[in-house]
Amino acid sequence: MRNFPVLAAKAASVAVLLGAIGILPAVAQAADTDLVKQGKELAFDRKLGNCLACHQIEDGVSPGDIGPPLFAMKARFPNKSDLRAQLWNPTKSNPESRMPPFGEYEILSADQVDAIVEYLYTL
Numbered sequence: 001m002r003n004f005p006v007l008a009a010k011a012a013s014v015a016v017l018l019g020a021i022g023i024l025p026a027v028a029q030a031a032d033t034d035l036v037k038q039g040k041e042l043a044f045d046r047k048l049g050n051c052l053a054c055h056q057i058e059d060g061v062s063p064g065d066i067g068p069p070l071f072a073m074k075a076r077f078p079n080k081s082d083l084r085a086q087l088w089n090p091t092k093s094n095p096e097s098r099m100p101p102f103g104e105y106e107i108l109s110a111d112q113v114d115a116i117v118e119y120l121y122t123l
């Protein structure tokens with residue numbers, strides 16, 4: 001068994017890999033929660049998303065009512081990319097929209113828009 005140390009090393013790395021696969025979902029979930037938290041901060045930040053200027057959102061203080069209240073987002077936007085498109089450039093679906101084109105006009109970065117979409121999907 002001259003190969004024993006090599007085999008043992010291989011077995012050990014397989015064990016490490018399997019272990020990593022086991023904890024991956026937990027890590028992914030933690031990342032999702034961070035993204036949702038970040039999205040909420042961006043949405044509520046008066047200098048960034050400032051969504052509360054026009055939308056009622058759960059936990060939001062002094063919301064405006066120029067746009068519809070944001071709730072049941074998953075039911076209203078079963079397709080996440082439609083929700084993202086609304087944030088990216090609302091004038092695509094409604095040329096008269098008074099909502100700022102957050103992505104198109106670079107008010108928010110693509111990553112920031114993604115984080116807000118993740119947050120909206122929890123509402």
Ligand code: HEC
Pocket residue numbers: 043049050051052053054055066067068070076083086087090091094096097098099100102116120
């Ligand atoms: C200046 C006002 C204004 C701001 C600021 C604003 N919105 Fe809007 N939003 C609107 C209006 C008005 C509508 C109605 C549909 C349209 O005109 O596009 C709307 C529609 C929406 C919709 C579609 C809702 C539905 O059920 O059809 C979503 C989602 C949304 N806004 C998210 C956001 C988010 C997230 C932010 C912050 C990043 C934001 N809005 C900032 C005015 C605003």
